[in-house]
Amino acid sequence: MTVVETTDASGMVMTKTAEGAEVLAEAAVPAAGAHDVKVAASKVSVFYGEKQALFDVTIDIPARQVMAFIGPSGCGKSTFLRCINRMNDTIDICRVTGKIEIDGANVYDAKIDPVLLRARVGMVFQKPNPFPKSIYDNIAYGPRIHGKAKAGSEMDAIVEKSLRRAGLWNEVKDRLREPGTGLSGGQQQRLCIARAIAVNPDIILMDEPCSALDPIATAKVEELIDELRERYTIVIVTHSMQQAARVSQRAAFFHLGHLVEEGETERMFTNPSDQRTQDYITGRFG
Amino acid sequence: MSDKSAAASRTGTWYEPDAGLKRRYAADKRLRIYGVAAIVFALGMLAILVGTIVSTALPAATQTMVTLNVDLPADRIDTSDPRGASYQMILTDAMAKIFPEVDTPREMRELRQLFSNGGQYRLRDMVIADPSLIGRSVPFTFPLADIGDQLHKGLIDRNTPREQRRVSDEQISWYDRLVEQGRITTPLNTGMIFNADSRFPELAGLKGALVGSFFALLICFLISFPVGIAAAVYLEEFAPKNRLTDLIEVNINNLAAVPSIVFGLLGLAVFLNFFGMPRSAPIVGGLVLSLMTLPTIIIATRAALKAVPPSIREAAIGVGASKMQTVGHHVLPLAMPGILTGTIIGLAQALGETAPLLLIGMNAFITAAPDSMFNPSTALPTQIYIWADSPERGFTSRTSAAIIVLLGFLITMNAIAIYMRKRFERKW
Numbered sequence: 001m002t003v004v005e006t007t008d009a010s011g012m013v014m015t016k017t018a019e020g021a022e023v024l025a026e027a028a029v030p031a032a033g034a035h036d037v038k039v040a041a042s043k044v045s046v047f048y049g050e051k052q053a054l055f056d057v058t059i060d061i062p063a064r065q066v067m068a069f070i071g072p073s074g075c076g077k078s079t080f081l082r083c084i085n086r087m088n089d090t091i092d093i094c095r096v097t098g099k100i101e102i103d104g105a106n107v108y109d110a111k112i113d114p115v116l117l118r119a120r121v122g123m124v125f126q127k128p129n130p131f132p133k134s135i136y137d138n139i140a141y142g143p144r145i146h147g148k149a150k151a152g153s154e155m156d157a158i159v160e161k162s163l164r165r166a167g168l169w170n171e172v173k174d175r176l177r178e179p180g181t182g183l184s185g186g187q188q189q190r191l192c193i194a195r196a197i198a199v200n201p202d203i204i205l206m207d208e209p210c211s212a213l214d215p216i217a218t219a220k221v222e223e224l225i226d227e228l229r230e231r232y233t234i235v236i237v238t239h240s241m242q243q244a245a246r247v248s249q250r251a252a253f254f255h256l257g258h259l260v261e262e263g264e265t266e267r268m269f270t271n272p273s274d275q276r277t278q279d280y281i282t283g284r285f286g
Numbered sequence: 287m288s289d290k291s292a293a294a295s296r297t298g299t300w301y302e303p304d305a306g307l308k309r310r311y312a313a314d315k316r317l318r319i320y321g322v323a324a325i326v327f328a329l330g331m332l333a334i335l336v337g338t339i340v341s342t343a344l345p346a347a348t349q350t351m352v353t354l355n356v357d358l359p360a361d362r363i364d365t366s367d368p369r370g371a372s373y374q375m376i377l378t379d380a381m382a383k384i385f386p387e388v389d390t391p392r393e394m395r396e397l398r399q400l401f402s403n404g405g406q407y408r409l410r411d412m413v414i415a416d417p418s419l420i421g422r423s424v425p426f427t428f429p430l431a432d433i434g435d436q437l438h439k440g441l442i443d444r445n446t447p448r449e450q451r452r453v454s455d456e457q458i459s460w461y462d463r464l465v466e467q468g469r470i471t472t473p474l475n476t477g478m479i480f481n482a483d484s485r486f487p488e489l490a491g492l493k494g495a496l497v498g499s500f501f502a503l504l505i506c507f508l509i510s511f512p513v514g515i516a517a518a519v520y521l522e523e524f525a526p527k528n529r530l531t532d533l534i535e536v537n538i539n540n541l542a543a544v545p546s547i548v549f550g551l552l553g554l555a556v557f558l559n560f561f562g563m564p565r566s567a568p569i570v571g572g573l574v575l576s577l578m579t580l581p582t583i584i585i586a587t588r589a590a591l592k593a594v595p596p597s598i599r600e601a602a603i604g605v606g607a608s609k610m611q612t613v614g615h616h617v618l619p620l621a622m623p624g625i626l627t628g629t630i631i632g633l634a635q636a637l638g639e640t641a642p643l644l645l646i647g648m649n650a651f652i653t654a655a656p657d658s659m660f661n662p663s664t665a666l667p668t669q670i671y672i673w674a675d676s677p678e679r680g681f682t683s684r685t686s687a688a689i690i691v692l693l694g695f696l697i698t699m700n701a702i703a704i705y706m707r708k709r710f711e712r713k714w
Contacts, residue, residue: 090603092527119606129597131616141615142605192601199605 038063038203038233039084044098046079046088053079056098057259059252063202066225066234068248068265070241072280075254077237081205084235085121086114102203119146122196126208128188130180130195135172138180138191139163142199158198165231166194167224186217190224197228204228206236210243222247241281245269253277339693343686349475349488350438352401352464353427354380358413360421368413368420373406380426384467385460393456400457402429404489427471429488432680437461438470441679452679478687482655483664483672487680490673492688494655498568498648498663499637505572505659506579506636511629513576514583515618521584522591523613542581549578550642558646566647566662574646575636582635586628590621623710630703634696640667666692 039061046054054076061067069077079088086107088094100107107117119142130138139159143149149158159176163169168190172183180191189209196204206225210218225234225247238244244251245265252262253274261274272278303311356376363371381397382388388397405428412426413419429435433453436442438461442453453461464470481491517538525531553574557563563570594617602612618625643649649668656663664672670692673685 085604087600087603090599115606115608117606118604123600123604125597125600125604127597129595129601131598131601132620141602141607145605145607145611145615195601195605 036063037061038102039235040099040101041080041083042099042101044080044083044096044100046076046083047095047097048091049093053257054083055257057254059259059262061233061235062250063233064229064231065249066229066236066247068244068251069235069237069254070239070244070251070280071254071260073239076257077252077254078207080254080259081207081235081237084203084205085118085123087118087123089114119199120201121203121205122199122201124189124192124196124204124206124209127212128185128192130183130188130191132179132181134177135163135180135183135191136176138195139198142195146199148199162194162198163191165197165228166190167220167227168194184217186213186220189213189217189221193221193224193228197232201232203233203235206234208237208239211239218243241269253280255280339686339689343683343690345439345441346478346680346683346687347475348439348472349477350430350435351427351471351473352430352434353425353469353471354384355423356380356409356426357423358420363413363420365417365420368417369410371410371413373409373413377401377405377409384469385463396454396457397460400431400434400460402431402488403486404429404484429477430470432487432678433457434461435488436679438465438472475687478684479691482653483651483669484653485651487676487678487684490681490684492666492669492691494652495664495666495669495688496691497655498571499665501568501656501659501663502571502575502643502648502665503633503637505569506575507629507633509573509576510579510583510632514580514629515587515625517580518584518587518591519613519618522588523617524609538581538584542585545641546578546639547641547645549574550645552577553642554645564660564662566650566652566664567660568648568656568663568665569659570646571643571648571665572659574642575639578639578642579629579632579636582632583625583629586632587621587625590624590628591617593624594620623707626710627703627707630699630706634699634703637695637699638667638692640671643668644671666695 037060041060042058044054044057045052057076057080069081071077082088083096084100084102084107088096096108098108102117102121105112131141133141136159139162140149140151140155143155143158144151149155160169160173163172168187171187172191180188183191189212193204193209209225210221213221222243225236228234229249236244236247248265250263251265251268253260253268253272253276255276261268261272261277263273268277269281272281354377357379358376362376378394378398381401382394385397388394405426408428409426430438433442437453437458442451444451444458448455477489477491479491479496480493481489482494484490521531521535553570557570557573558565563573598616598620599612602616603609607615643665648663648665649672650662650664651672652662652664666688670685670688673681673688
């Protein structure tokens with residue numbers, strides 16, 4: 001039933017099917033070369049009480065690419081990321097103005113339900129935060145609450161598919177009933193990515209997903225991000241310039257709540273147009 | 287003790303401890319000794335308390351019983367109505383058979399004082415339960431009265447002059463003859479748990495108080511647990527943070543510190559006088575206790591909810607759970623061990639609470655255990671209060687025994703709380 005509402009709200013075409021595998025396969029429609037705009041933000045400002053944290057950010061995020069937000073701490077990149085799936089709603093004093101359109105529908109529109117929005121826009125957090133439940137239940141929780149699959153073989157298929165896409169299946173397939181918190185940090189983070197994939201989102205937001213991981217786990221997650229961009233639009237916040245260079249196609253540089261510069265990653269790292277970007281990338285501040 | 291002076295007083299090699307360092311270690315040691323002394327003092331006090339209670343309660347562990355051969359002649363007991371017979375007469379005859387020299391009414395009365403007044407009722411109940419006994423002579427075991435019990439337990443000094451003694455010389459000699467004839471036994475005092483209250487210590491037990499406390503705690507739990515959790519969840523997870531909720535929070539914290547007798551007065555005014563609920567009933571006791579327990583549970587629940595890491599909430603909201611699903615599926619289950627611990631500690635507190643129960647009349651003298659939560663009854667702490675107030679010597683040890691029963695329940699409840707906390711503790 002939620003699926004139908006999603007269709008109304010965002011104008012997306014989404015087959016209402018009970019077959020879990022089909023639901024997942026349906027997301028895999030890579031229209032090669034067609035980098036249409038997935039998220040269009042215009043004049044987004046965020047206030048925490050009296051304090052303004054973000055100033056008139058206008059940016060287009062193309063579909064099925066990795067967009068990296070970079071910038072020094074406190075520059076508003078995480079704040080903006082959390083506007084896209086309205087995670088900021090949970091903060092009482094937070095106020096957002098402006099418009100963020102996903103496939104043409106403003107997410108701050110009164111008729112948009114944040115619950116449905118978050119099913120469409122998955123999120124991966126800085127610290128791996130699996131539920132203290134079994135690996136299976138971690139993945140199955142999202143589809144279960146959204147009514148996307150019935151318990152049993154249908155759910156099993158979603159769990160397997162999600163874990164496979166997160167590159168975790170071979171490592172955990174024999175211990176799906178063990179607690180997700182028992183995995184290593186890198187595995188936990190990939191479990192969280194699998195959990196986000198399981199509800200079949202279009203967009204995955206990642207808030208410094210590798211900052212708590214060691215270099216080897218980081219490499220695995222980055223590899224995974226690269227694979228995922230075939231199917232999903234990915235927005236990643238990162239502190240690591242190298243990571244941004246490695247995984248992203250486009251980058252946006254934030255500074256003191258302003259979007260300073262946005263463009264193709266390669267161009268931005270070799271030939272930034274703004275002096276502040278140049279300073280940050282070359283390590284003169286931040 | 288500035289650095290300069292320490293440096294100035296330093297002599298010899300660099301590793302030689304100087305005066306300042308020695309003073310520091312001495313101060314450390316002193317502090318440690320203070321700490322140990324405080325613990326020894328506290329443990330000593332506890333030992334004295336428990337020791338006194340246990341040693342006072344020990345005599346109540348057994349009950350002195352006497353066995354008489356009782357004739358149950360068919361002409362004195364109507365088979366169709368065994369209830370109507372005079373069992374007191376039958377028992378008196380059985381006594382007279384052992385003590386044939388007792389003939390004056392005064393002596394007879396003194397003799398009867400040695401045996402429990404409850405004997406006749408037990409004999410009646412025995413005959414009603416088994417009418418085939420009528421017409422036979424059967425051994426009948428029943429408690430000695432308080433003075434007999436005290437004599438047997440050596441709590442009455444025979445050397446004190448007669449005027450200062452509660453038993454006459456004749457009573458002592460009769461008692462001695464019963465001992466000679468091997469009629470005295472001291473079985474475990476099960477009546478302490480299974481009898482209801484009585485004017486006579488040898489018959490008094492805690493059944494009424496236990497049942498009353500159970501009903502009151504049940505009511506208390508059924509009301510304060512769901513209401514407390516709902517209130518805490520709303521305040522912690524849903525309520526906007528503004529002046530009104532701040533005020534509510536301050537007031538809940540204050541409520542936890544309100545003297546319990548005030549809740550008793552409230553219960554008296556509201557539940558008894560305004561709503562006209564039955565006096566001395568466990569339901570009213572439970573309602574009053576739940577008012578007292580609510581703040582404890584709310585505070586414990588809020589603390590437990592706060593302790594759930596925000597990352598779990600974010601994770602749930604991030605996959606599209608609604609606020610209620612986030613709380614219901616993740617936050618509340620994770621907070622449950624803390625909530626249950628707080629609840630049990632709150633209930634243990636309620637179990638030991640006396641003052642509010644006194645005000646709603648749960649200190650009444652009631653000789654039957656309540657059938658329901660609407661019948662008058664006592665509770666464990668009020669029963670202790672009643673017994674401690676009673677003049678009969680036998681109640682001294684029974685009061686202490688009742689305290690041990692109460693402490694036993696409290697320790698058990700706290701042990702369950704600790705077990706649950708350990709059992710359900712989660713690592714993040």
